[in-house]
Amino acid sequence: MIRRRLYTEERYSPLARWSFRLALFSVPVVALAALLYRAGMLDFQPAIATLGAGLVLALVAAAMGIVAFFITWETGWLGIGRAIAAVAIGGLVLAGPAAVLARGMMLPKLTDIATDPTDPPRFRALMLAHPRDANSLAFGGSAAAEAQRMAYPGIKPVDLTATPEEAFNTVLALVQKRHWHILDAIPPRGTRRDGQIEAVAVSPVMGFRSDVSIRIRPTAKGARVDVRSSARYGIHDLGTNAQRIEALMADLAAERRRR
Structure with a gap:
């Protein structure tokens, strides 16, 4: 069978x-x-x-x-x-x-953030290297400044008791540590000239570029550091510019406390 x-x-x-x-x-x-x-x-x-x-x-x-x-x-x-x-x-x-x-989605549609919206650090060298189809380097005005204050109240200048030259060198070292592409670095000259650093920051994954301008201005007690970060493309930075500024300012304050 x-x-x-x-x-x-x-x-x-x-x-x-x-x-x-x-x-x-x-x-x-x-x-x-x-x-x-x-x-x-x-x-x-x-x-x-x-x-x-x-x-x-x-x-x-x-x-x-x-x-x-x-x-x-x-x-x-x-x-x-x-x-x-x-x-x-x-x-x-x-x-x-x-x-x-x-x-x-919970943040306003901003692409340009500055610690001093009424007198933001200017772009000089980046004006020459800026692509024509990119976002304008002109700050958004009073409406953008008010939206920034509401969304990011902690974005403010940092006042240091260091000299402008010391503040400039510290900020420059932090920028270099972040591997931002530096286009220009003008050291301060007493009370006659503000220090300025212009660089391009690149996001870690997609490589989106943001233009950064840092101003070091002398004050009666030392120096004031202002930072501006502007997304090169898009209509919404999704909070990345504010995060970049906050991280830089936090590292700057920590670096000065160690000295």
């Missing part, structure tokens, strides 16, 4: 397979947007479009992965591992941008 073996074919969830593929594909799309923009091979708008496409792919993949998880759980089909992986990869890709956007 010949016994027949019964083979049961295990079905694989197509949704789980495609969610995993989309999640994997979103990673190089996002990475490509960052790499090409940092290398100067993509302009701002195409880079944002490419980044947005990668994030949409990650979002769709995560949503498909969630649906595929429940389908495989209920039916017993293969693919639950890939569904979980798709959700995990999509979540990792989306986590950083989602946190930045969530914070930025």
Whole structure:
């Protein structure tokens, strides 16, 4: 008697397979947007479009992965591992941008922040190196100044008991430590000339550029440091300029306390 073996074919969830593929594909799309923009091979708008496409792919993949998880759980089909992986990869890709956007949506649409909005540090060397299609280097005026005061009340000048020359050297060292690209560094000259440092700061992931101007002005008790940071492109800095200024001022105050 010949016994027949019964083979049961295990079905694989197509949704789980495609969610995993989309999640994997979103990673190089996002990475490509960052790499090409940092290398100067993509302009701002195409880079944002490419980044947005990668994030949409990650979002769709995560949503498909969630649906595929429940389908495989209920039916017993293969693919639950890939569904979980798709959700995990999509979540990792989306986590950083989602946190930045969530914070930025609660802030006013500003691209230029200064510790002294009524008399912000000016751009001189950067005027020559500024791309024509970039945001204007002219400060936003009284409306922008009032919006800044409401959103960032802690953005203020730092008064030091050091001489203007000492303050200039300390600030210059902090700028160099941050690896900002310095375009000009004019040391102060007593009460006759303010010190000024102009540099370009680059964001760590996408490489978005912001123009920074730092002024060191003599005072009766020492020196006052003012900082201005202006996003080169976009209509909203999502709070990055204020964060940059706050971090620099905090390091400056800490550095002077150690001396």
